[in-house]
Amino acid sequence: MGNIVLEKVNKCFGDVEVIPSVDLDIKDGEFVVFVGPSGCGKSTLLRLIAGLEDLTGGKIIIDGVDVSDSTPAKRELAMVFQSYALYPHMTVRKNIAFPLKMAGMDQAEIDKKVEAAAKSLNLTDYLERTPGLLSGGQRQRVAIGRAIVRSPSAFLFDEPLSNLDAALRVNMRIEITDLHKELKTTMIYVTHDQVEAMTMADRIVVLQAGDVEQFGSPLDLYNKPVNRFVAGFIGSPKMNFATGKDAEEFNAHEIGFRPEHMTVSTTEGRWKGVVSVAEHLGADTFLHVKTENAGTFVTRSDGELNINYGDTVYVSPNTDKIYRFGADGLSL
Amino acid sequence: MARKVSIGRKVGFTALAWTLGCLMFFPIFWMMLTGFKTEVGAIASPPQFFFTPTLESYKDVIEQSNYMRFVMNSIIIAGGSTLLALVVAIPSAWSMAFSPTKHTKDVLMWMLSTKMMPPVGVLVPLYLMLQYFGLLDTRTGLVIIMMLINLPIIIWMLFTYFKEIPSEILEASRMDGAVLWKEIVYVLLPMALPGIASTLLLNLILAWNESFWTLNLTASNAATLTQFISSFSSPQGLFFAKLSAASTMAIGPIMVLGWFSQKQLVTGLTFGAVK
Numbered sequence: 124m125g126n127i128v129l130e131k132v133n134k135c136f137g138d139v140e141v142i143p144s145v146d147l148d149i150k151d152g153e154f155v156v157f158v159g160p161s162g163c164g165k166s167t168l169l170r171l172i173a174g175l176e177d178l179t180g181g182k183i184i185i186d187g188v189d190v191s192d193s194t195p196a197k198r199e200l201a202m203v204f205q206s207y208a209l210y211p212h213m214t215v216r217k218n219i220a221f222p223l224k225m226a227g228m229d230q231a232e233i234d235k236k237v238e239a240a241a242k243s244l245n246l247t248d249y250l251e252r253t254p255g256l257l258s259g260g261q262r263q264r265v266a267i268g269r270a271i272v273r274s275p276s277a278f279l280f281d282e283p284l285s286n287l288d289a290a291l292r293v294n295m296r297i298e299i300t301d302l303h304k305e306l307k308t309t310m311i312y313v314t315h316d317q318v319e320a321m322t323m324a325d326r327i328v329v330l331q332a333g334d335v336e337q338f339g340s341p342l343d344l345y346n347k348p349v350n351r352f353v354a355g356f357i358g359s360p361k362m363n364f365a366t367g368k369d370a371e372e373f374n375a376h377e378i379g380f381r382p383e384h385m386t387v388s389t390t391e392g393r394w395k396g397v398v399s400v401a402e403h404l405g406a407d408t409f410l411h412v413k414t415e416n417a418g419t420f421v422t423r424s425d426g427e428l429n430i431n432y433g434d435t436v437y438v439s440p441n442t443d444k445i446y447r448f449g450a451d452g453l454s455l
Numbered sequence: 456m457a458r459k460v461s462i463g464r465k466v467g468f469t470a471l472a473w474t475l476g477c478l479m480f481f482p483i484f485w486m487m488l489t490g491f492k493t494e495v496g497a498i499a500s501p502p503q504f505f506f507t508p509t510l511e512s513y514k515d516v517i518e519q520s521n522y523m524r525f526v527m528n529s530i531i532i533a534g535g536s537t538l539l540a541l542v543v544a545i546p547s548a549w550s551m552a553f554s555p556t557k558h559t560k561d562v563l564m565w566m567l568s569t570k571m572m573p574p575v576g577v578l579v580p581l582y583l584m585l586q587y588f589g590l591l592d593t594r595t596g597l598v599i600i601m602m603l604i605n606l607p608i609i610i611w612m613l614f615t616y617f618k619e620i621p622s623e624i625l626e627a628s629r630m631d632g633a634v635l636w637k638e639i640v641y642v643l644l645p646m647a648l649p650g651i652a653s654t655l656l657l658n659l660i661l662a663w664n665e666s667f668w669t670l671n672l673t674a675s676n677a678a679t680l681t682q683f684i685s686s687f688s689s690p691q692g693l694f695f696a697k698l699s700a701a702s703t704m705a706i707g708p709i710m711v712l713g714w715f716s717q718k719q720l721v722t723g724l725t726f727g728a729v730k
Contacts, residue, residue, distance in 0.1 A: 175626050196632040208627035212645045221641075225632035269631065 124186045125277035125309030126151045127172060133180035134167055134333075141167050142333040144181070149277075149311065154303050157313045158320040159330035160356070165313045166281055168330070172311065173279050174198050186276060196225075201270035202279040205286065207262045209254040215241070215265050216250040222273040240268045260291045267302070277309035284319065296323060317357060321345070329353050351452040354379050360409060362446070363420040375447035375455055380440035382409065382423035387430065392437025394420070401432050412438050483706075489699035497695035512700035516687070519697075522704060525683040529708075531594050532669070532679055533662035536601035537655055540609045543602070545651075548613035549639060553622055563614065566607040574604075574667050585672060594677045597669065601662050608661070609654055616650025617643070649719070656716050663709045680705035 127149040134142040141164045149155050157165040170176040172183060174195035182191050190198050201222070209218050219240055223233045241247045244264045254262055263283060270278055280299070284292045300323050303310050314320055320327050321341045329336045329344065329352075337344055337353045348354035354362050362379045370378045386392065387410060396414035408428040413419045420438055430436055447455040489497045491508035516522070551559045581600065582591070590596030620643065628642045644651065666681040673682060684705050687698040713720070 173630060175629065194634075195626075195629045196634065200630065202627070202630045204623045204627060206621060206623050208621065208623040210624065210628070210642060210646075221628070221633075222631035225628075225637060269627075273631075 124151050125149075125275075126186050127277060127309065127311070128184040129168075129172070129181065130184065131181040132168070132171060132178060132183065134164075134171055134176065135179045140333070142171070145333070145335055147328065147335065147338065149309060152307045152309055154300075154310045154312065154323060154325045155328060156320040156324035156326075157311065157328045157330060158315065158317055158356075159336075161315060163330040164333035165315075165328075165330050167333075169202075169279050169281055169311060169313045172198075173200055173202050199276045200279055201273060201275035201277075202281065203263075203266045203270050203283045205282040207254070207266040207286075209262060209265055209269075211254055214251050214253055215246060215257070215268075218254065218265055219246075219268045219272050222269060226273065236272050237268075240272045243271075244268050259287050260295065263287065263295060264298075267299070271302070271306065275308070277311065280310065280312040282313055282315070284314075285316075292319075299323065317359060321357070327357075329356060331356075347454070348446065349454055351377065351379065351448045351454075354446050354448070354454070358382075360421045360423065363440075365417050369417060370447075373445060373447055376450040377448045378440075379446040379448065380444060382421045384441040384444035385420065385422040386439050386441065387412075387422050387424050387428065388437045388439070389430070389434070390437065393439040395435065395437050396420070398430060398432055398434045398436060401430060401434075410436070410438075412436055414438070486699045487703050489695055490703045491700075492696050494694055494696045497699065512696040513704070516697055516700050516704065520683060520686060522683065525678060525680045525705075526708065528594060528673075528677055529663055529679040529705075532597045532601055532677065533659050533665075535594070535598040536605065536662050537609075537658045539598060540602045540606050540658065541651070541655060544606060544609040544613050544654075545639065545644070547610050548617050549643060551610075551614050552617035552620075553625060563611065566610060570607055578671060582672065591672060592674045592676045592678075597672060597677050597679075600668055600672060601665065604665070604668065605658050605661055609658055612654040612657070613647070613650065616647050616654070619650075620646050652716075653720050656712070656720050660709055660713060664706075 127147075129145050129147040129149075132142060132145045132147075133140070145168060157168060159165050167176060171178060174190070174193060174197075178191050182189055184190070185198060185200075210221065213221065216237055219237045220233045223236060228236075237250070238247070241250055244267060246261065246264055246268060249257060249261060249265075254265065257265065263286075266283070283299075284295050287295060296319060299310075299312075303323075312319070312323060324341055326338060326340055327344055328338045331352055336356075337349045339347075341357075344353060344357045348357060351364070355364070358381055360382045362381050363385070364377055364379050366377045370376060394412075394414040394417050396412040396419075398410050399413045399419065400409075400411035402409040402411075404426065406426045408424045408426055408430070410422045410424065410428075410430060411419055412422060422438055449455050488504075490512055491510070492503065492506055493509060493511060496503050496506050551563065585591045585596045585600070588596075590599070624646070625638055625642060628638045633641065663679075664681070666685075669677075669679045669681050670685060673679065684698065684701050687694060687701045
């Protein structure tokens, strides 16, 4: 079981309130990603769930039990840290065995579980090495091994892939997703990388300044953002925005349109502009078009598009894919 | 890019380092040499570099006093006070390094400030307290006093070493189910071992060489090697050869310890200086 409920969770560091009041209901077996800009409180929220920070107010309930005042050990959760946080003086075997040793399990049982975890993570050949002799990916696998070996009620991941290179990150992302499918255990994953969030999550929590802006499935967030912040945060490249007459035309204070929902033409279109940056990625082409009076827009076209820096182009939004926002920033 | 150093500069620096090293070692060398002279030879002018060595002074020193009793007192007082201080300092430094409050820095500065006061300023109250508790001239009394005297430095050193340990590793151990004492024993102490070892060695040396408190608070029962040396500086006159022999015997054990642990000491003392 791994049902985690947060009720009016509040956290202050001295006089600074970092999490005003958060309510969340994370279902058993769900993969939930906390995403948001730096300093939005996503790691603090995770640490509060873990018990590494004390609550200032509110409650945390795991499987129906109020654990607000419990120590991390009593919460039955496992955590994978950004820096891996392996014990440098212990071998891989001892690292993975550590939580079992702390639980007082007998040695034969520990050995069996460690061997099984090492086998599932391709670490069998490295069991007698110390973490200093492993690569970044292997260290991350040891950290995951240490977490899975004790069969916790939920896994907490604090930006676990941010120290890995791009290629390894994609591999580990898939491995963690596979692990979730295999174990069917609740996972809470903190990241600032929205590609990780969109590809891994069952549901995403978008945070800003300690507040939950939206909690929903990746496509819900993409298609139906509740406000301008979520609309701007989810999607890469970011959504374009326009105000003034362009917005009034759609009965809105501000309108938003995604780069992939824009057309680029050399002959006609809504806004005329000059290409200030042209990024040819092969599969896609991103153009940064500086328009005459509506600002700079980013467009996403197919990779064959033969438009370069300095060219004059016309860009138009796909009118049935326009997001409308009121003066308060909420979606209309 | 590494800076290129010319051979001339290398030779110059090496010569300078050796000269400074020799200058610093010379008084100890001269003391050792004097211990093998006769009393007449020890005060000869001009000083004698070449002479027939004799063990006469060593024989006299051993005959006149119970050297082993002083050594045992020094070992018990220096070792006991250092170990006791570590037992107190490790949890203190842990709490200040990993669970600091807004007053932690003030506490650290206050502890350091106690080392700025001249020891003689608290001699009388401490003397009276030890007398009241019947601990004057006892090993127990000296162990407690020496522990308290060196505690600020031990806590400061351990605090510095502990600060270098990523707190995430300790948090990981908490997540893995370690209670506080297991976190300290299984994770913190093995990781801080080089720092703890150098703190232990340095304080052993400081406590071994300490003379103010041992001379003032002991007479015979708990007298250490510093008392042993001073007993050869008598009102009847200075017996340089015997004094030198006694001093060599007093610093011998700690010099041997220092020689074998110099790598550990240097590593520990420069720990964290370069990441």
